[in-house]
Each structure stands twice: as structure tokens, then as C-alpha cells.
Amino acid sequence: MFRHIRWRLLATYLIVVSAALVFLGVHLGRQFEAALGVDVRDPASLQAQVRHVRWVIAWAVLVALGISAAVGILLARSIAGPVQEMQRVAGDLAAGRFQERVPVRTRDELGDLARSLNDMADELERLDASRRAFVADASHELRTPVANLVVAVEALKAALDRDPGLATALAEDLERETHRLRELVEHLLDLSQVEAGGLALSIEPLTVASLIERSLEPFRVRADASRLSLEVRIPRGVPSIRADPVRAVRVLANLLDNAVKFTPPGGRVTVAAAERGSAVEVSVADTGPGIPGAETAQIFDRFYRVDKARARSRGGAGLGLAIARRLAEAQGGTITVRNREEGGAVFTVTFPRYG
Ligand SMILES: Nc1ncnc2c1ncn2[C@@H]1O[C@H](COP(=O)(O)OP(=O)(O)OP(=O)(O)O)[C@@H](O)[C@H]1O
Ligand SMILES: [Mg+2]
Known part of the structure; x- marks a missing residue:
């Protein structure tokens, strides 16, 4: 900003000085020519010369003042205009109108400021869109189980006296929906x-064996019920990791939940660890349907499900992987997916190694 103003002031100064010099030069030049023929012994002629020089100087000053006033006005307008525009856009952004932008007309500091303001507006617009999508998706996902609960409660009330068998089945539905709702709210x-x-985060050293054991424990019963075999492969000498134990378990639990949910009965889920330079990777492989190639990036977006009907029938809202990725990244790790040639998906999480 100051460099901008300094350059303009310098330009104004140069214009004014050169205009005054040209003016004086032209007039005094002629005057000096005339002065050469002046008889210095003639006081009247000398006085006339002095008067003329005074007159020229007075005009020069007036012209210089006029030019500097005009340049000053132009200068003030050229700065005030963009600043007012930016002020207006900043006001619009503050009022939640994130689509407003400032025209960028110059390559100086004012232009840089306008560009920064526009970048900020882009980011605000993106965040606002994402917030709106989140609220819309979350309320949509909450509406379904809540509606199911209302229907189940009504049916249960009606069946309580007439049909105890039906009432028990409805109570079980109710329990399942309540459980689903609780999970959804926890995920949100x-x-x-x-x-x-x-x-x-509370980062500390953690052995890979304890991470895998703690993550697998809650899935053993479910895996048994679905006739899935659970395998663990931890080679000797795999180093410990630096992680927040609770959050690291949450990452793996989300992957295991999917593996157990999407793998058909009789399949296998394998959890393996390996050292990779300064990181340790833990993978969860299954023998399920895998992920369609085009969707391997999107499945990490919140509320994204490959097959909405299939995923919903299994109670998923499409949040597990979004949470897992953010938690892994918050701990300095990554999470990726690929399909196995023989079928099934492999999700790989990395954690920084300890020491
Ligand atoms: N192991 C897997 N095998 C096949 N498809 C998977 C697997 N893991 C994830 N997916 C696909 O990726 C989608 C997103 O997974 P994500 O865990 O985010 O959501 P979800 O399991 O459907 O719901 P939530 O985790 O919120 O209960 C799933 O709906 C499913 O379509
Ligand atoms: Mg999931």
C-alpha cells in the first residue's frame, strides 16, 4: 500500500517540477534573450524586466499548484475507489453473501489486497457450501431412523395385547433402529x-500388536456370527508407532466394521502390519466385493456410499471412512484403498514409527 502511494507521489512531484521548469524555461529564456539587449543603466528597463520575471514566477507557481491539485484528486480517486469497493465486498462477506468478489484492476499492492480478499471469499464460499451439505445430509440421515422408530413404536403399542410374538419382533426392530441412531449420532x-x-490428541508409543488386538476384540462375535475368519499377521521386529491409542483404534475399528459388514459369510478378513521406512502400515484386507475403481477416492467423502441401498440396509451412513481418514491424518498418517486381484478390498493405514 505505502509503496503504491510513494510511487504516485513521486510521479506527481516530478510532473509538477518539470511543468514548472518548462514553464519558467520557456518564459525566462525569451526574457533573457530580451535581457541581453537591455541597457542596465536604464532603471525603467530593469524594473520592467524584474516585473516580468515576477509575473512569470507567479504564473509558474499557479500552474504548478493547479497541476498538483489535479494530480492529487486523481490519485485520491484511484486509491479510494478500490478501497471502497473492498470495503463493500468485506461487508457483503460479513453478512453471509459469499459470492461477492472485488474486480482486480492493478498489479500493485491494492491489486494484491483485492486478490487476497477474493481468495478469502472463495474459501468462505467453499466452507459454507460444505457446511450446508453436511447439515442437509445429516438431517436426511437422521430422519430415516427416527421415522422408523415412530412407526415401530406405534405398531408395538397396537400389537402389545393382541400379538405378543409380533410385539417381540417389533421391540427388536426398535432396538436395532435405536442402536443405529446412536451410532449415527456418535459418528456425527x-x-x-x-x-x-x-x-x-494424546500421542504416545503404541505396539502394533496391542493396537490390532484392541481394535479386533469387539468384532470377534460379529465375525463368528457371519462365519468370517479373522486373521492377524504381524511379522517379528515391526516397530512401535506414535499414535493416540483411542483414535488409532477408532481408525482400525471403522475399517474392520466395513470389512465385517460387506464381506459375505464364509469370507476372510486379514489384518497385517509391515514396516515402511519411517512409517508402519497396518492393512485390513477382506474377501468381499471390493470397491469399484472409479469410486476409490469418493468413498472417503462423508455420506458417500457405493451402493446406497445396500449400505443403508446394513445401517451405514457413509461416515466411517471420512472419520477414519481425518483421524489418521490428524495423527500424521495416511489411509488408502486398493482392490485385490483375487477380489476384495485392502485398506492401508500408516502411522509414524516410534523412535
Ligand atoms: N471393505 C469394503 N468392501 C466393500 N465396500 C466398502 C468397504 N468399505 C467401504 N466400502 C464402501 O464405501 C462406503 C463408505 O464406507 P463408510 O465406512 O464411510 O460408510 P458406511 O460403512 O456405509 O457407513 P458408516 O461407516 O457410517 O456406518 C460404504 O458404504 C461401501 O459402499
Ligand atoms: Mg463404515
Whole structure:
């Protein structure tokens, strides 16, 4: 900003000085020519010369003042115009009108400022769109189980006296929906916490064996019920990792939940670890349907499900992988997916190695 003003002031100064010099030069030049023929012994002629020089100087000053006033006005307008425009756009952004932008007309500091303001407006617009999508998706996902609960409760009330068998079945439906609702709300809370960036991690050394064991434990019964075999492969000498134990378990639990959910009965889920330079990777491979190639990036977006009907019938909202990726990244790791040639998906998480 100051460089901008300094250059303009210098330009103004040069214009004014050169205009005054040209003016004086032209007039005094002629005058000096005339002065050469002046008889210095003639006081009247000398006085006339002095008067003329005074007159020229007075005009020169007036012209210089006129030019500097005109340049000053132009200069003030050229700065005030863009600043007012930026002020207006900043006001619009503050009022939530994120589509407003400032025209960028110059390549100086004012132009840089306008560009920065536009970049900020882009980011605000993106965040606003993502917030709206989040709220819309979350309310849509909550509406379904809540509607199911209402229907199940009504049916249960009606069946209580007449049909105890039906009442038991409805109570079980109710329990399942309540469980689903609770999971969804927990997932939403997790996600909003990681997305807000206010996650307080407690990073410490953790052995891969204990991470895998703690993550697998809650899935053993479900895997048995679906006739899935669970395998663990941890080669000797795999180093410990640096992670927040609770969040690292949450990452793996989300991957295991999917593997167990999407792998048909009789299949296998394998959890393996390997050292990779300064990181340690833990993978979860299954013998399920795998992920269609074109969708391997999108499945990490919140609320994204490959087959919405199939995923919903299994109770998923499409949040598990979005949470897992953000939690892995918050711990300095990554999470990727690929399909196995023999069928099934392999999700790989990396954690920084300890020491
Ligand atoms: N192991 C897997 N095998 C096949 N498809 C998978 C697997 N893991 C994830 N997917 C696909 O990726 C989608 C997104 O997974 P994500 O875990 O985010 O959501 P979800 O499991 O459907 O719901 P939630 O995790 O919120 O309960 C799933 O709906 C499914 O279509
Ligand atoms: Mg999931």
C-alpha cells in the first residue's frame, strides 16, 4: 500500500517540477534573450524586466499548484475507489453473501489486497457450501431412523395385547433402529469434532500388536456370527508407532466394521502390519466385493456410499471412512484403498514409527 502511494507521489512531484521548469524555461529564456539587449543603466528597463520575471514566477507557481491539485484528486480517486469497493465486498462477506468478489484492476499492492480478499471469499464460499451439505445430509440421515422408530413404536403399542410374538419382533426392530441412531449420532459428533480441528490428541508409543488386538476384540462375535475368519499377521521386529491409542483404534475399528459388514459369510478378513521406512502400515484386507475403481477416492467423502441401498440396509451412513481418514491424518498418517486381484478390498493405514 505505502509503496503504491510513494510511487504516485513521486510521479506527481516530478510532473509538477518539470511543468514548472518548462514553464519558467520557456518564459525566462525569451526574457533573457530580451535581457541581453537591455541597457542596465536604464532603471525603467530593469524594473520592467524584474516585473516580468515576477509575473512569470507567479504564473509558474499557479500552474504548478493547479497541476498538483489535479494530480492529487486523481490519485485520491484511484486509491479510494478500490478501497471502497473492498470495503463493500468485506461487508457483503460479513453478512453471509459469499459470492461477492472485488474486480482486480492493478498489479500493485491494492491489486494484491483485492486478490487476497477474493481468495478469502472463495474459501468462505467453499466452507459454507460444505457446511450446508453436511447439515442437509445429516438431517436426511437422521430422519430415516427416527421415522422408523415412530412407526415401530406405534405398531408395538397396537400389537402389545393382541400379538405378543409380533410385539417381540417389533421391540427388536426398535432396538436395532435405536442402536443405529446412536451410532449415527456418535459418528456425527466424531466428524464434527475432527472437522472443527479441535481434536486434542494424546500421542504416545503404541505396539502394533496391542493396537490390532484392541481394535479386533469387539468384532470377534460379529465375525463368528457371519462365519468370517479373522486373521492377524504381524511379522517379528515391526516397530512401535506414535499414535493416540483411542483414535488409532477408532481408525482400525471403522475399517474392520466395513470389512465385517460387506464381506459375505464364509469370507476372510486379514489384518497385517509391515514396516515402511519411517512409517508402519497396518492393512485390513477382506474377501468381499471390493470397491469399484472409479469410486476409490469418493468413498472417503462423508455420506458417500457405493451402493446406497445396500449400505443403508446394513445401517451405514457413509461416515466411517471420512472419520477414519481425518483421524489418521490428524495423527500424521495416511489411509488408502486398493482392490485385490483375487477380489476384495485392502485398506492401508500408516502411522509414524516410534523412535
Ligand atoms: N471393505 C469394503 N468392501 C466393500 N465396500 C466398502 C468397504 N468399505 C467401504 N466400502 C464402501 O464405501 C462406503 C463408505 O464406507 P463408510 O465406512 O464411510 O460408510 P458406511 O460403512 O456405509 O457407513 P458408516 O461407516 O457410517 O456406518 C460404504 O458404504 C461401501 O459402499
Ligand atoms: Mg463404515
